[in-house]
Amino acid sequence: MELSNLRPAEGSKHSDNFRRGRGHASGNGKTAGKGHKGQKARSGAPRVGFEGGQMPLYRRLPKRGFKCRNSKDIVAVNLSALEVFDNGATVDVDALIEKRIVRNPRDGVKILGNGELTKKLNVKVNAFSASAKEKIEALGGTAEVM
Secondary structure, three states, X not given: OOHHHOOOOOOOOOOOOOOOOOOHHHOOOXXXXXXXXXXXXXXXXXXXXXXXXXXXXXXXXXXXOOOOOOOOXXXXXXXXXXHHOOOOOEEEXXXXXXXXXXXXXXXXXXXXXXXXXXXXXXXXXXXXXXXXXXXXXXXXXXXXXX
């Protein structure tokens, strides 16, 4: 055993969600961990971010732009990138990550029609462009939307 391996015994540490202000014996009686007097010791203490009436930081900083909460971050993959797969292979998001074509699929993967494809593939992703679907099916492969 070394100093760096020392840990408190299982169950000996108390969590921070115990009842406060229930007498001296509880270990957190009297002031209930709020100290003596002052605004923060009273009920109705100011909310988080209140700066004593000064214009708070979140209102002093300018707001810029617009972020649509319904937008999706779709990763685009060109057909030419699918040439690394063997003929007749099944291509899905996991396979694309494994071959390092896609690193983070985010909200979905879409296959675009740029480049040429020479192999029959069964592709299962979130979306296809019309030209990509046409090129995959022309070679006898399948373009399936997940």
